[in-house]
Amino acid sequence: MKRRLIRKLTNLLALGLSGLATAIGLFFLGAILWTLLRNGTAGVSARLFTQMTPPPGSSGGLLNAIYGSVVMTALGILIGGPIGLLAGTYLAEYGRTSRVSTVIRFVNDVLLSAPSIIIGLFVYEALVVRMGHFSALAGAVALAIIAMPVIVRTTEDMLNLVPQGMKDASTAMGAYQWRTVTSVVYPAARSGILTGLLLAVARISGETAPLLFTALNNQFWSSDVTAPMANLPVVIYQFALSPYPNWQQLAWSGALIITLSILILSIVARVVVSLSQGGRRG
Amino acid sequence: MSTVAAIDPRHAAGQRLRERLFRSATLLAAILVLALLGGVAISLLAGAWPAVAHFKLSFLTREIWNPVTDQFGALAPVYGTLVTSLLALILATPVSLGVAVFLTEIAPVWLKRPVGVAIELLAAVPSIIYGIWGLFVLAPILQRHVQPWLIEWLGPLPFIGRLFQGPPYGIGVLTASFVLAVMVIPFISAVMRDVFETVPDVLKESAYGLGATTWEVIWQVVVPYARTGVIGGIMLGLGRALGETMAVTFVIGNAHRIGSSLLAPGTTISASIASEFAEAVGDLYTSALVALGALLFLITFSVIAAARWMLRRLERRALSSV
Numbered sequence: 001m002k003r004r005l006i007r008k009l010t011n012l013l014a015l016g017l018s019g020l021a022t023a024i025g026l027f028f029l030g031a032i033l034w035t036l037l038r039n040g041t042a043g044v045s046a047r048l049f050t051q052m053t054p055p056p057g058s059s060g061g062l063l064n065a066i067y068g069s070v071v072m073t074a075l076g077i078l079i080g081g082p083i084g085l086l087a088g089t090y091l092a093e094y095g096r097t098s099r100v101s102t103v104i105r106f107v108n109d110v111l112l113s114a115p116s117i118i119i120g121l122f123v124y125e126a127l128v129v130r131m132g133h134f135s136a137l138a139g140a141v142a143l144a145i146i147a148m149p150v151i152v153r154t155t156e157d158m159l160n161l162v163p164q165g166m167k168d169a170s171t172a173m174g175a176y177q178w179r180t181v182t183s184v185v186y187p188a189a190r191s192g193i194l195t196g197l198l199l200a201v202a203r204i205s206g207e208t209a210p211l212l213f214t215a216l217n218n219q220f221w222s223s224d225v226t227a228p229m230a231n232l233p234v235v236i237y238q239f240a241l242s243p244y245p246n247w248q249q250l251a252w253s254g255a256l257i258i259t260l261s262i263l264i265l266s267i268v269a270r271v272v273v274s275l276s277q278g279g280r281r282g
Numbered sequence: 283m284s285t286v287a288a289i290d291p292r293h294a295a296g297q298r299l300r301e302r303l304f305r306s307a308t309l310l311a312a313i314l315v316l317a318l319l320g321g322v323a324i325s326l327l328a329g330a331w332p333a334v335a336h337f338k339l340s341f342l343t344r345e346i347w348n349p350v351t352d353q354f355g356a357l358a359p360v361y362g363t364l365v366t367s368l369l370a371l372i373l374a375t376p377v378s379l380g381v382a383v384f385l386t387e388i389a390p391v392w393l394k395r396p397v398g399v400a401i402e403l404l405a406a407v408p409s410i411i412y413g414i415w416g417l418f419v420l421a422p423i424l425q426r427h428v429q430p431w432l433i434e435w436l437g438p439l440p441f442i443g444r445l446f447q448g449p450p451y452g453i454g455v456l457t458a459s460f461v462l463a464v465m466v467i468p469f470i471s472a473v474m475r476d477v478f479e480t481v482p483d484v485l486k487e488s489a490y491g492l493g494a495t496t497w498e499v500i501w502q503v504v505v506p507y508a509r510t511g512v513i514g515g516i517m518l519g520l521g522r523a524l525g526e527t528m529a530v531t532f533v534i535g536n537a538h539r540i541g542s543s544l545l546a547p548g549t550t551i552s553a554s555i556a557s558e559f560a561e562a563v564g565d566l567y568t569s570a571l572v573a574l575g576a577l578l579f580l581i582t583f584s585v586i587a588a589a590r591w592m593l594r595r596l597e598r599r600a601l602s603s604v
Contacts, residue, residue, distance in 0.1 A: 007495055007498070008495065010495070010497060011495035011496055011497040011498070014383075014497040014500075014501075015383075015388055015496060015497060017380055018379075018380040018381070018383040018384040018387075018388060019380075019384055019388065020380065021376070021377040021378075021379070021380025021381050021383075021384065022380060022381045022384040022385070022389075022397060022401070024377055025377065025381050025400075025401050025404060025467055025468070025471070026397070026400055026401070028404065028464045028467075029400055029401075029403060029404050029407075031415075031419070032407060032411065032412070032415050035415055035418075035419050036411070036415075039418075082311075083311045083314060083315075084311075085311075086307055086308045086310075086311035086312070087308065087311035087312040087314065087315050089308045089311075090308035090309055090311065090312040091312060093308070094305055094308055094309065095309070095312065100312070100316075101312070103316065104312050104313075104315055104316055106587075106590060106591075106594070107315060107316050107318075107319045108315050109586075109590040109594075110319065110583060110586050110587055110590060111315065111318065111319060113518060113521050113522065113582075113586045113589075113590075114322075114525070114579075114582065114583075114586070115524070115525020115526070115527065115552060115578060115579075115582055116525070116527065117525065117527040117552045117555055117556060117575070117578075118322065118326070118525065118575055118578060118579050118582075119322070121326060121329070121555065121559075121572060121575040122321065122322045122325050122326065124559075125325040125326070125328070125329045125572065126321065126325050145318060148315065148318075149315070152315060176297050176298070176300070176301040177301060177304075177305070178300055178301045178303075178304035178305070179297070179300075181304070182304075202406055203406075205408075206407075206408025206409070206410065206411070207408070207409075208408070208409065208410045208527075208528045209409070209527040209528055209552070209556055212556055212559065212560060213559050213560050216560065233408065233410050233528075236410055236414070237410055237413075237528065240413075240414045240417070240418075240532075241532075251414065252414075255410070255411055255414055258408060258411070259407060259408065259411050262406055262407070262408060263403055263406060263407070266402075266403060266406040267399070267403075270399060
């Protein structure tokens with residue numbers, strides 16, 4: 001009887017600790033969000049979105065940084081998206097069982113978890129040194145390299161979900177495989193591919209390390225992609241560690257904006273995929 | 283229309299050409315992914331070469347890091363990288379296991395998805411946000427409430443006491459490990475959750491049938507069955523922790539020395555690169571930082587490769603058993 005009691009108590013204790021562990025995880029998410037809201041909302045005003053980053057001690061906003069982040073993220077997806085989409089298509093359609101695909105899948109998984117600062121160093125060595133100066137383009141390439149493995153992985157997974165029968169039907173009508181892929185498989189996997197792109201945007205829009213020595217930063221407005229460009233993460237990094245209160249306030253507001261955007265994007269991506277899966281099941 | 287396509291030879295030739303073009307384009311993109319990893323390795327080695335040629339093996343064994351006299355050794359950042367990551371794993375693994383157990387075995391169905399998504403969102407929060415949160419919120423709390431306690435109670439102990447001595451700086455190795463632990467929890471628990479779900483219900487039900495408690499089923503059936511995946515998940519978390527940059531840069535103090543105390547400031551490979559690279563003057567300085575990057579690449583590559591290999595093997599087993 002005593003043994004049974006001990007087993008029961010152990011069970012309760014272990015399950016209680018599991019619940020506690022989950023509560024700890026949720027607590028940290030809550031704590032971070034609360035910190036951002038408390039410190040960030042004070043600085044959110046129209047000025048934040050209409051003025052440039054100021055010199056220490058005077059007022060200003062984050063317009064050039066927000067603009068730069070949007071431009072570089074968009075460029076990164078424009079470069080990494082098509083390549084990732086095609087590579088994912090190869091893995092799911094043409095090279096499903098080939099030996100090369102096994103290697104590529106493995107390499108892609110490694111790239112997926114490679115430290116982003118390594119990618120930054122690579123782009124510095126490959127682009128910045130060769131061009132002779134920092135540039136928004138180099139930053140965008142670094143972001144593209146980080147986005148690509150995400151897109152490759154989700155594209156392959158989503159294309160694999162398309163029923164073989166649909167592909168067979170298209171082939172039976174005499175369509176070549178490119179026609180089947182572009183006219184049948186892509187439309188069927190549309191929401192899944194979109195989710196992959198959204199997740200990739202969420203992943204790269206907060207990346208700081210790879211931009212530190214590729215895009216650098218810029219105190220002023222610049223729309224020249226071959227020149228250094230301001231961006232939110234690096235501005236947050238520099239302003240947060242500065243001794244000036246107005247810079248620190250801007251850093252908190254920037255942090256709030258970037259975190260909320262990324263969390264919303266991540267949630268939207270999940271809703272998109274669950275909506276489409278619900279539709280498929282029903 | 284398709285009958286016309288079948289008859290018209292010019293149309294068929296066009297189709298074949300497009301087929302070949304599309305196929306080549308996808309293959310090319312796939313090869314590009316492959317080439318990218320090679321390119322990263324080659325460019326890092328090339329950039330690291332001047333420092334490696336200059337310092338030879340002493341680069342790995344010396345603690346000195348002096349940009350003024352151009353003397354560089356990787357020991358302190360390598361030590362900091364390994365210590366913070368291991369400590370983070372020690373803190374994060376039990377919590378992640380708990381989260382995974384809660385999500386797969388305990389939580390009612392309606393709670394599974396929202397809680398699961400919330401934990402996943404923890405992984406979506408950018409590294410730099412963890413950095414400012416760690417520096418401005420966590421570090422002061424640790425400095426005021428946790429570290430004095432550690433110093434008072436653990437400091438006098440033999441052996442492990444040395445890890446908890448010195449003044450409570452707030453920032454330092456321990457704080458960095460703490461932030462890293464929070465950051466890797468979602469990664470490890472997501473992998474654990476996924477592998478726990480591959481455990482066949484029949485196995486669990488037989489254990490329940492024999493009268494096992496929920497915890498006994500988890501610890502004696504689920505975890506052993508999913509062992510490879512659990513280890514793979516932990517190593518994936520290790521890979522994350524090793525390369526994590528911005529969060530660590532904020533809270534570790536960026537001191538190029540090996541302190542015996544966990545409360546002392548230190549540095550990691552990624553933090554050194556992030557905080558010094560843009561200001562590095564002189565070819566040897568830059569090259570030494572790239573050499574650090576190459577070291578980090580080697581370390582993380584082996585850890586991630588091992589983790590992915592384990593998880594792939596498990597995936598294949600799950601597929602073949604279906």
